[in-house]
Amino acid sequence: xxxxxxxxxxxxxxxxxxxxxxxxxxxxxxxxxxxxxxxxxxxxxxxxxxxxxxxxxxxxxxxxxxxxxxxxxxxxxxxxxxxxxxxxxxxxxxxxxxxxxxxxxxxxxxxxxxxxxxxxxxxxxxxxxxxxxxxxxxxxxxxxxxxxxxxxxxxxxxxxxxxxxxxxxxxxxxxxxxxxxxxxxxxxxxxxxxxxxxxxxxxxxxxxxxxxxxxxxxxxxxxxxxxxxxxxxxxxxxxxxxxxxxxxxxxxxx
Amino acid sequence: xxxxxxxxxxxxxxxxxxxxxxxxxxxxxxxxxxxxxxxxxxxxxxxxxxxxxxxxxxxxxxxxxxxxxxxxxxxxxxxxxxxxxxxxxxxxxxxxxxxxxxxxxxxxxxxxxxxxxxxxxxxxxxxxxxxxxxxxxxxxxxxxxxxxxxxxxxxxxxxxxxxxxxxxxxxxxxxxxxxxxxxxxxxxxxxxxxxxxxxxxxxxxxxxxxxxxxxxxxxxxxxxxxxxxxxxxxxxxxxxxxxxxxxxxxxxxxxxxxxxxxxxxxxxxxxxxxxxxxxxxxxxxxxxxxxxxxxxxxxxxxxxxxxxxxxxxxxxxxxxxxxxxxxxx
Numbered sequence: 001x002x003x004x005x006x007x008x009x010x011x012x013x014x015x016x017x018x019x020x021x022x023x024x025x026x027x028x029x030x031x032x033x034x035x036x037x038x039x040x041x042x043x044x045x046x047x048x049x050x051x052x053x054x055x056x057x058x059x060x061x062x063x064x065x066x067x068x069x070x071x072x073x074x075x076x077x078x079x080x081x082x083x084x085x086x087x088x089x090x091x092x093x094x095x096x097x098x099x100x101x102x103x104x105x106x107x108x109x110x111x112x113x114x115x116x117x118x119x120x121x122x123x124x125x126x127x128x129x130x131x132x133x134x135x136x137x138x139x140x141x142x143x144x145x146x147x148x149x150x151x152x153x154x155x156x157x158x159x160x161x162x163x164x165x166x167x168x169x170x171x172x173x174x175x176x177x178x179x180x181x182x183x184x185x186x187x188x189x190x191x192x193x194x195x196x197x198x199x200x201x202x203x204x205x206x207x208x209x210x211x212x213x214x215x216x217x218x219x220x221x222x223x224x225x226x227x228x229x230x231x232x233x234x235x236x237x238x239x240x241x242x243x244x245x246x247x248x249x250x251x252x253x254x
Numbered sequence: 255x256x257x258x259x260x261x262x263x264x265x266x267x268x269x270x271x272x273x274x275x276x277x278x279x280x281x282x283x284x285x286x287x288x289x290x291x292x293x294x295x296x297x298x299x300x301x302x303x304x305x306x307x308x309x310x311x312x313x314x315x316x317x318x319x320x321x322x323x324x325x326x327x328x329x330x331x332x333x334x335x336x337x338x339x340x341x342x343x344x345x346x347x348x349x350x351x352x353x354x355x356x357x358x359x360x361x362x363x364x365x366x367x368x369x370x371x372x373x374x375x376x377x378x379x380x381x382x383x384x385x386x387x388x389x390x391x392x393x394x395x396x397x398x399x400x401x402x403x404x405x406x407x408x409x410x411x412x413x414x415x416x417x418x419x420x421x422x423x424x425x426x427x428x429x430x431x432x433x434x435x436x437x438x439x440x441x442x443x444x445x446x447x448x449x450x451x452x453x454x455x456x457x458x459x460x461x462x463x464x465x466x467x468x469x470x471x472x473x474x475x476x477x478x479x480x481x482x483x484x485x486x487x488x489x490x491x492x493x494x495x496x497x498x499x500x501x502x503x504x505x506x507x508x509x510x511x512x513x514x515x516x517x518x519x520x521x522x523x524x525x526x527x528x529x530x531x532x533x534x535x536x537x538x539x540x541x542x543x544x545x546x547x548x549x550x551x552x553x554x555x556x557x558x559x560x561x562x563x564x565x566x567x568x569x570x571x572x573x574x575x576x577x578x579x580x581x582x583x
Contacts (some may be wrong), residue, residue: 048454069453071456082454088451112436114436165455189558
């Protein structure tokens with residue numbers, strides 16, 4: 001579905017991503033791991049158009065998307081979250097999700113300038129579907145809290161909801177469980193799995209080995225911008241290169 | 255609820271405004287009210303642009319474009335004010351579109367710096383180029399007032415002109431208010447808060463920024479042509495960074511939360527400005543200093559200052575009570 005062919009990105013002399021080729025299949029739950037500075041977030045930024053590739057090709061269902069701008073890529077059905085939690089902090093949780101619906105809510109037009117009844121109706125509809133989403137993530141009690149006042153976990157969840165609201169085909173998650181304790185990680189990963197079961201393809205970048213190894217079906221390991229290994233969690237765990245580059249001794253994983 | 259309250263306050267404000275000139279009948283007070291209106295339009299449109307995070311220091315320049323185009327068309331071609339003031343604003347808006355598409359990609363301070371350069375370029379352009387059209391450093395003298403319609407007369411210093419400008423101001427404020435309260439206002443909020451996240455949910459931020467910039471500069475152009483008609487004289491020095499600085503102080507003092515905050519701060523600052531007319535030389539220093547002070551002590555503006563004082567009072571009261579209890583214990 002999403003294909004990266006020989007993608008490279010250079011920042012001056014630094015090669016952040018070096019000839020990376022990855023294929024993400026429809027409905028897959030793919031994990032992308034690697035040590036700090038291995039180029040994981042850069043890959044995400046390349047896919048979503050925040051950076052443009054120095055060379056190589058990125059295609060979505062056969063259509064090349066590497067020259068597109070971020071908002072055009074969002075329109076194609078690729079949503080993302082950010083590593084540093086980014087929500088619209090002055091708005092309520094509900095409004096955040098309503099803004100996430102931007103592309104398909106029908107409010108994105110000249111007509112929405114005037115508070116007419118038809119616009120109010122569309123607005124109400126958008127709020128309803130935003131509420132449904134919040135309920136799906138068990139956040140329906142926090143709809144009217146200003147999102148800056150939410151806990152770290154709730155902000156991370158809200159971020160995923162904003163991305164989900166546009167009904168994407170692919171969801172790219174950049175460290176969704178960073179800074180959480182064990183129980184929180186479990187509950188968030190379960191929710192992400194629920195999203196995956198809805199048929200949404202997920203690419204997960206994460207530092208937490210346990211989360212990646214127990215939930216992802218397939219894992220890609222990056223190091224210095226190159227693909228080090230690819231395969232099921234078990235295969236990756238056994239791969240000597242991976243162990244040397246990243247995980248230390250195999251006992252530490254489990 | 256909040257919505258209706260705002261509209262109510264706006265209504266009271268405009269009623270007071272329209273009664274004032276009937277009580278204070280001197281020419282001076284009329285002119286002061288006209289300046290208030292024009293500054294109101296300018297400050298509100300500047301705030302409107304700042305909603306998407308672009309601090310447009312060239313606002314005075316765009317006002318100048320409106321003023322010059324409208325005055326030149328009236329004086330050299332003899333067109334009626336009712337056409338030229340739209341044309342002046344349109345030229346200002348078109349120029350804003352060109353400038354905006356190129357420069358609104360810049361973020362924060364970088365855009366501010368470019369617009370700072372632009373306001374100087376505009377001033378130099380009007381004072382040194384096409385001297386036979388724009389009148390050079392002396393500017394244009396004898397800009398005619400709007401032509402009367404039926405029994406309405408809009409001569410300089412007349413009540414008619416004051417009311418005309420007042421009505422235009424109210425219309426401008428109301429439409430900006432509608433804009434802000436609609437879904438578009440939320441989109442502007444999103445862009446201001448995090449343009450990365452806004453892009454990732456599919457908002458074309460450049461498009462929205464350019465639209466906002468064009469509308470803001472259109473309003474500045476309208477204010478400019480009205481300025482020319484009331485003053486009768488326009489010179490390149492009327493539209494310098496000093497005016498932009500004054501407007502910026504108005505917006506910052508009014509806060510970004512509410513459009514009425516800006517109106518209040520403009521009325522306050524216009525009065526202060528009139529009181530310190532004799533110290534006109536120090537104006538840039540005064541405004542610059544007050545800008546720093548406001549940002550230090552009331553970063554959210556007048557409204558914020560009110561709530562800040564409330565919180566400080568509350569917390570000191572609490573800590574005092576705690577001390578009392580401790581002393582008793």
